[in-house]
Structures are given as C-alpha cells and as structure tokens.
Amino acid sequence: MSLKKGLRRAGRADNAAILTAVSKTQPWEVIRPVLEAGHRRFGENRVQEAMERWGPVKDQYPDLTLCLIGPLQSNKAAEAVGFFDVIESVDRDKIARAIADEIQKQGRAPEIQIQVNIGEEPQKAGILPLEADAFIAAARGYGLTISGLMCIPPVDGPRGPYFALLRKIAERNGIAHLSMGMSDDYETALRFGSNEIRVGTAIFGSR
Template structure:
C-alpha cells in the first residue's frame, strides 16, 4: 500500500521536476517532437492537502487527482494555484462534483458517466474536454472502452473528446509497455484525436517516445 507523501521539500521536488523535464525532452526528440509538446502532470493522490502548495513553490503548474472528494478539497483550498485534471476512475455519481474544477477528465469509459456529463455539463467551464480511457491490453480487471467500441462511444459523448488515455498492465520493464502505448497512438491517429495521456513514473520516457502528450508523474517527483 502506498503511503501519503509527507514532508515534501520544494527544492527536492524542483530538482526532480527539472530532471523529468530533461528526460521528456530527450524522449520527445526521439519521436521527432519538441519538449513543449508534452505536458508533465503531477499526480497528487498521495500528496496531502497541507503539502499541495509546496508543488507550486517547486514550479509545478498542472496537477491531477484520482478522487473526486480530494480534488474538490485541494482545488478549493488553493483557487487559481494550479490547472487541475481528473485522472482516476470516475464514478457517475461523482461527475457533478468534479466538473467545476477541471479542464480535462482523463478517464471517461462508461455510458453512465456520459449520461451525467450531459446532465451536468453546465457546471463545467467552457474549456472542458474529455479523454476516453481505452483498455488496449484487454485486461478483464481494468476499466476502459474496447478499441473496437471507441468510435461509437465517442459519438455518444456530450462534451468534446480530444484524446485517449490508458493504464497498461503492470510490467517489470518499461519497455514491455511500448506496444500498448503504440497501440493507443495508432488508435488516436485513426480517430483524429490529438491528446494522449499515457506513461507514469515507471515508464514515461517510453510513453513519450511513442507519442504521449501528457505524462502522469508521482513518485519520480516526490522521492
């Protein structure tokens, strides 16, 4: 079980942030892109409310939360300090709670969530976009739309769909997930979608090489 991250030091986080940005720049160059084409999102599921402001001191501007109630508490406590995305599994009953705070929801994958987006989208800012979570590996234990169902699902979404997200299987080596990242990129290209949220602390460089436009980093920033 992952423990909350206490005692964050702004200088240490800043140094880790710079190193991650440098690694992203190298990986982006390998895919023929500039570093400005990849957003670094700090995943704050395990960062307690009282430590969130340290991330701003370290230069973090984009953050993502997995839990609706924590998103509401953290964003509400620091209005305007960050740009917020929702990156966790989204329950339909939590859609209304999330919408006022975020620019992107990374994890839309059920018709019940689509229904709630349509019902409550007036609560969101005009910039709201969603990413559809795709189960590219076909794991029975994970949520996500099957690749074959993507077009029909996207057509039912009541807010703009601008990209895809995936959580590949746990793997001993980052390289093992390259094929899943490549599959998501190919899907996005087929459907004319620009954003690709893929890659975490364990495999973000491979994800960027395969076209990620947003990487979700946690432990690599806080350790």
C-alpha cells in the same frame, strides 16, 4: 526525472508534452513545495478528496489545472464538471451522458479525455480497444468535445505495443492528445508520441 530530457532523447521538441504531477493521496506538505516551485498541473483520483485538498487554495492560483485521472461515478459528475479543468477517465456511456448534461446545466466545459483499457485487464477501468471507436462517436454525439485519450498499460512486459495501439486509435478518430506514460515508463511513452505524462513517485516519492 526530466520531461525535457526525455523529449530530446525521443527526438521531439521541448514543448511537445506536458507533465501532470499526480498528487493523489499525497499530504499537502509534500505537494506545497512543488506548487511553490511553479508547477501548476496536478492529477487527482477522487472527486471528494481533490475538493477537500484543493478547494481552499484553488482561487489563489488562477493558472492551476486540476485533472481527474481516476474513475468517475455518475453521481459525482456535477461536482467533477464544476471543479476539474480536465476529466481524463471517461469510459462509460452513462458517465459520458452525465457529463454532457452537466456541461449544459453549468455552462462550464472541462477538457474531456476517454480512458482506454489498453491491456483489456478486468481490474482496470477504461473502454476496451475494440469498443473505443464506437464510444468516441457516441460521446461526440452527446455533444462532448473529446480532446484526448488516456491509458494505463499492464505492468508486465513491454509497454511500447500498448502505447502504439492507443496512438492508432487516436489517429483514426482525429484525436491529437495522448495521455500515456507514468514514472516508470514515461520515456517509452514519449517515444510513441505521448503529449502528457502522469508522474507521481518520481516527483513526490513513494506514498
């Protein structure tokens, strides 16, 4: 896959989006070559797994950006705030309050994104689209700066309408960053304004 080619085909500038390499569950021998090639932004699903994987090497790469893209439990909020640079999966009031409290305690503020369950699928995490505006306002009320929205659309059918909906939610809430698009739909996401694609299989291969 090529992010730049996808951006150009979408009629956008080469630097209009960033690539998060989804390293969750991948063995270190597969991740290391990507890191050594110069890539510095990685996505992880679980707090403990990420800390075990990246903790021993994190200080060696001061430009490393680690993103939590999986669901976060409130009892892991302290570790998540202390370890990650970006938390993309905020989707419940309890989590938003816990993160806000930890930011105050630790004096460290990772970027915060809200996950929207854009297809309203019961098996997926995320705030429902109709509840997104109120949740964004509540999170801001706790003192959180919301840098972006994230979604994972349904696997069946066209993805474009879901990406368009997330963009509309972001626009009316004054949010510029959209984390949407993965290995099989990133070019569609880029056409709908994605600023961040999360790609695992196309980089590391199947798990």
